[in-house]
Amino acid sequence: MPGKPIVFGTGLSGMVGSRFAEMFGGEFELVNLDLTTGVDITQAEAVDRALNHPAATVIHLAAFTDVSKAYSETDNKEGLVYQVNVLGTKNVAVACKKYNHYLIHISTDFVFDGVNPPAGGYRESDQPHPIEWYGQTKLLAEDEVTRSGCRSVIIRTAFPFRARFELKPDLVRKILSQLQTNTLHPMFSNQIITPTFIDDLGEVFKTFIIKRPSGIYHCVGSTFLSPLELAQKIAALFEIKADIKPISFKEFMKIGPRPRQQFLKISNSKLNHDFGIKMKTIDEALLTLKGQI
Ligand SMILES: NC(=O)c1ccc[n+]([C@@H]2O[C@H](COP(=O)([O-])OP(=O)(O)OC[C@H]3O[C@@H](n4cnc5c(N)ncnc54)[C@H](OP(=O)(O)O)[C@@H]3O)[C@@H](O)[C@H]2O)c1
Numbered sequence: 001m002p003g004k005p006i007v008f009g010t011g012l013s014g015m016v017g018s019r020f021a022e023m024f025g026g027e028f029e030l031v032n033l034d035l036t037t038g039v040d041i042t043q044a045e046a047v048d049r050a051l052n053h054p055a056a057t058v059i060h061l062a063a064f065t066d067v068s069k070a071y072s073e074t075d076n077k078e079g080l081v082y083q084v085n086v087l088g089t090k091n092v093a094v095a096c097k098k099y100n101h102y103l104i105h106i107s108t109d110f111v112f113d114g115v116n117p118p119a120g121g122y123r124e125s126d127q128p129h130p131i132e133w134y135g136q137t138k139l140l141a142e143d144e145v146t147r148s149g150c151r152s153v154i155i156r157t158a159f160p161f162r163a164r165f166e167l168k169p170d171l172v173r174k175i176l177s178q179l180q181t182n183t184l185h186p187m188f189s190n191q192i193i194t195p196t197f198i199d200d201l202g203e204v205f206k207t208f209i210i211k212r213p214s215g216i217y218h219c220v221g222s223t224f225l226s227p228l229e230l231a232q233k234i235a236a237l238f239e240i241k242a243d244i245k246p247i248s249f250k251e252f253m254k255i256g257p258r259p260r261q262q263f264l265k266i267s268n269s270k271l272n273h274d275f276g277i278k279m280k281t282i283d284e285a286l287l288t289l290k291g292q293i
Contacts, residue, residue, distance in 0.1 A: 004029045007209060008051060008101070010041055010092060011062030015168045016106070016160050016198055020059070023202040028209065034062055041088035044095075051095040057209050059104040060092045063138070067110070070134035071258040085137035086144060093148035102152070102212050104205060105145045109158035109194065109220065110135035114261025121194065121224060121267035124156075124216040131259045142216075153208055154216045155201075158266050161285075162198040163292035171195065172289065175231045179240045186247035187228040194266040195230065196221045197285035200277075207275055217271050223282035224265040230282065237286050 005028050011017045012032040021030055031050075033039040039050045041062050051058065064070060064084040073079035077086075089105065096103040111128035112135075118126065130136045145152050161172035169177070172195065178184040196219065204219045225233075228246050235242045249262050268279050280288065 005209070006031060006053070006056040008033055008053075008056060008058045010034055010039075010058070010060045010088075014061055014065075015162070015165050015170065016157075016201060017059075017061040018165065019162050019198045020202045020205050023199065024206055027206070041091055042083045044091045047088075047091040048095050048098070051092075051099055051101060053099060055100040055102075057104065057212075058092065058096055058101045059106070059205060059209075060089065061106045062088060063106070063141075064134070067132065067134040068256075068258055070137070071132055074133040081133060081137055085134075086140045089141035090144040090148070093145045093150050093152070096152070097148045097150035101150065103145060103150050104208050105142070105152055105154050107142050107154050107156045108135065108138045109156055109218075109264050109266050110261060111139045111142070111156065112261065112264065112266075114264045117263050117265045118267075120269070121265035122218070123267050124218055124270055131261060135261075151212070151214065153213050155204065155208070155219045156216065156266070157196050157201055158220045158264060159193050159195040160198045160201060161195055161289070163289045171227070171230070172234065172286070175227075175234050176238065179231070179235050179238070179242050182242070184231060184242060184244060186245040187226070187231045188249050188252060189226055189228045189246035190262070191226055191249045191260075192224050192263045192265050193227060193230070194220045194224050194264060195282060195285070197280050197288065199288070200279045200285070204271070204277060207277060211275070213274065217274075218266050218268050219271055220266045220268050220279060221282060221285060222268060222279045225282060233282060233286060237290055
């Protein structure tokens with residue numbers, strides 16, 4: 001009997017990757033490549049050694065994901081953000097090409113500027129235009145994947161959230177815990193985001209490991225809404241009485257220098273059209289999350 005398919009993963013200890021491992025660790029033989037297992041993706045030789053294996057799938061999640069810290073390294077190609085996001089991705093993609101692995105590369109909605117998205121949200125064919133260093137390095141990482149010529153797919157996701165992960169908060173858990181302690185900051189009323197339930201992303205990863213598509217896919221939730229509306233939905237679902245104050249995007253922009261994307265409406269219609277995958281609406285996702293908590 002053949003064994004379980006081998007899937008190498010970078011960043012499987014992270015917020016998204018560890019949920020995929022929880023969900024599908026029984027179906028795939030997951031090999032974790034990150035700092036905890038001694039593989040620093042900025043080191044080309046270490047990556048080459050780790051991926052020197054008969055053709056398999058590699059899911060590349062490892063990244064420098066703190067957007068504000070990333071901003072302090074703007075344009076610094078010697079800095080950790082560029083080294084991890086761009087050169088680290090190049091090392092992974094080059095090794096995938098060399099050993100004929102199929103690469104699933106994870107990217108972000110921050111490749112868009114959020115200025116004037118189409119009514120139905122940004123599609124995969126829309127021109128990226130990142131406005132800060134994290135998004136810029138993630139777009140350069142996409143270019144490295146394409147340039148390597150390896151068999152690959154690029155998944156762009158947005159504001160991922162899950163029921164539990166003690167190492168890092170996400171937007172939904174942050175809002176919930178602040179609502180519970182009555183410490184919620186004012187929420188943007190005129191910013192739009194497309195939050196994504198990480199369990200749905202896990203299902204997409206599984207489908208892509210099996211079907212091996214190429215190109216770019218926006219794998220995001222099925223609802224665009226403002227952070228204010230998100231907080232109101234969370235408060236209603238968890239029956240927390242709270243006076244949630246709005247703040248306008250313009251006011252918030254005065255607080256810090258990092259440019260913020262205002263209208264990140266992202267369309268998942270290509271994913272739905274090509275694979276019949278229906279990502280949860282925010283109401284469906286929050287209800288599932290509440291059950292898991
Ligand atoms: N979180 C978001 O809001 C968001 C939004 C859109 C897209 N994404 C993308 O989704 C992916 C996963 O994000 P996440 O939130 O799960 O990330 P995360 O929780 O910050 O985890 C990052 C992972 O990368 C690993 N890593 C960092 N530097 C490394 C290096 N030099 N060598 C090897 N491994 C390294 C970390 O390993 P250690 O634990 O060993 O340090 C960790 O496992 C990323 O590609 C991110 O850009 C995230």
